Amino acid sequence: MQQRQQLLLLLCVCCAALVLGEVLPLEPDFENLQGILPRAATRSDKLQLFQSIWGVLRSDFVDDTDKAKLLYTQLGNFRRDEQPCLSGPTGRSVCELQQEVRRHLKMLMSQRLANLLNAEENIQSYGMYIAASIEPALVRDILVNAVEDVYFHRPLDKLVRQLEQLYTDRDEVSFKMMIEAELALYWRYQTMHDSNEVFLFNVARVANRIVTHHMYASVDASLQKRMAALQESLPSVLRLLFDPQGFCLLSGSDREYLYTTITDDWNYGLNGRQVFTWRQQNYTDSAGLIRAFLQEPNADAEAATPVFTLRGEYFKWYLYVDPAEGNRVGALRSGSPSSSTSFWTIGYLDNVLIFRQRDLTMCVAEQHDEERRRVKMLPGQLHTPPSEACQWQPVHCAAH
Ligand SMILES: *[C@@H]1O[C@H](CO)[C@@H](O)[C@H](O)[C@H]1NC(C)=O
Numbered sequence: 077m078q079q080r081q082q083l084l085l086l087l088c089v090c091c092a093a094l095v096l097g098e099v100l101p102l103e104p105d106f107e108n109l110q111g112i113l114p115r116a117a118t119r120s121d122k123l124q125l126f127q128s129i130w131g132v133l134r135s136d137f138v139d140d141t142d143k144a145k146l147l148y149t150q151l152g153n154f155r156r157d158e159q160p161c162l163s164g165p166t167g168r169s170v171c172e173l174q175q176e177v178r179r180h181l182k183m184l185m186s187q188r189l190a191n192l193l194n195a196e197e198n199i200q201s202y203g204m205y206i207a208a209s210i211e212p213a214l215v216r217d218i219l220v221n222a223v224e225d226v227y228f229h230r231p232l233d234k235l236v237r238q239l240e241q242l243y244t245d246r247d248e249v250s251f252k253m254m255i256e257a258e259l260a261l262y263w264r265y266q267t268m269h270d271s272n273e274v275f276l277f278n279v280a281r282v283a284n285r286i287v288t289h290h291m292y293a294s295v296d297a298s299l300q301k302r303m304a305a306l307q308e309s310l311p312s313v314l315r316l317l318f319d320p321q322g323f324c325l326l327s328g329s330d331r332e333y334l335y336t337t338i339t340d341d342w343n344y345g346l347n348g349r350q351v352f353t354w355r356q357q358n359y360t361d362s363a364g365l366i367r368a369f370l371q372e373p374n375a376d377a378e379a380a381t382p383v384f385t386l387r388g389e390y391f392k393w394y395l396y397v398d399p400a401e402g403n404r405v406g407a408l409r410s411g412s413p414s415s416s417t418s419f420w421t422i423g424y425l426d427n428v429l430i431f432r433q434r435d436l437t438m439c440v441a442e443q444h445d446e447e448r449r450r451v452k453m454l455p456g457q458l459h460t461p462p463s464e465a466c467q468w469q470p471v472h473c474a475a476h
Pocket residue numbers: 331357358
């Protein structure tokens with residue numbers, strides 16, 4: 077008995093040394109784990125070595141992600157090069173062991189990620205750490221786990237933005253990881269049957285950012301398919317807002333569409349053309365076709381509300397507000413919008429959109445003549461919902 081205990085102790089010390097100390101202090105040595113075995117070591121000897129390392133790891137280094145990651149990789153190599161799962165009891169044990177280490181690794185990494193999210197710390201570099209040297213399926217499991225962990229503790233719309241941090245500029249692996257994370261969050265939301273408009277708006281925004289990104293073309297087809305399924309399941313108002321084909325806007329009060337005049341009779345000062353609603357219910361045509369463009373946030377305004385420009389597609393002129401004309405909405409004749417009067421924040425509610433600049437809200441105003449109403453930015457419409465004159469429903473434009 078005494079002797080057996082000593083032996084066990086020796087083995088543990090030895091393994092600890094293997095993992096930590098003299099023999100394998102550095103990664104290259106660890107990577108060459110099998111080099112320390114006698115040349116003639118059988119596969120079952122090697123399995124035993126792996127098992128004892130796992131034992132030490134679990135008892136003495138239970139929080140050490142690096143070591144778990146190395147062991148996991150080594151087991152993977154062993155399985156690939158020497159000992160496939162299907163061949164006999166040793167094969168089975170190898171794969172069981174690898175599963176066990178995988179579960180452990182998943183738990184360590186998803187907990188750490190969840191802690192960073194809860195503490196609102198940047199997750200970019202930890203994301204890179206996860207993605208490095210671990211297969212995509214495990215990365216995905218880790219993300220799903222982490223999302224489940226934090227789901228009830230974080231404001232959901234904020235979580236969407238936090239997960240965006242996973243993407244590192246020009247890095248494709250991190251781009252895919254960000255997509256996986258947003259998908260995990262969205263489907264979790266769906267499973268919970270939650271209802272959160274700000275969250276949905278942010279998901280639609282990120283989905284748009286993803287699918288219009290130049291790297292998206294090189295993402296594998298199955299991931300693209302899952303992204304498309306996400307977009308399909310978003311409310312149609314949000315799909316339209318980000319539709320590359322554009323949309324028309326009907327006023328909430330009269331269902332009259334907003335359009336930019338197409339002849340010089342309606343020049344607006346020297347700057348552009350006038351914008352009206354046309355007093356015929358549900359009528360639309362290409363003079364009303366608009367596209368919303370999300371402005372890239374600058375780095376120090378990460379959490380700020382997303383800002384858009386709105387471009388009338390007929391002439392490619394941008395909607396803007398003229399303070400000198402009682403805050404009427406017009407369309408800028410040319411160029412790209414330069415001043416804050418061309419930047420909009422967009423709210424989403426039920427099946428309508430709300431367009432704002434600071435404390436002003438875009439609304440249908442007084443009649444201009446028999447056929448038209450003016451469109452103006454009005455104060456005092458910050459309550460939710462604002463009056464129907466300040467709600468806009470996006471619809472597909474009829475092609476005339
Ligand atoms: C406009 O569309 C709405 C909703 O589809 C409908 O209730 C209304 O009757 C339509 N109005 C006209 C004049 O077609």
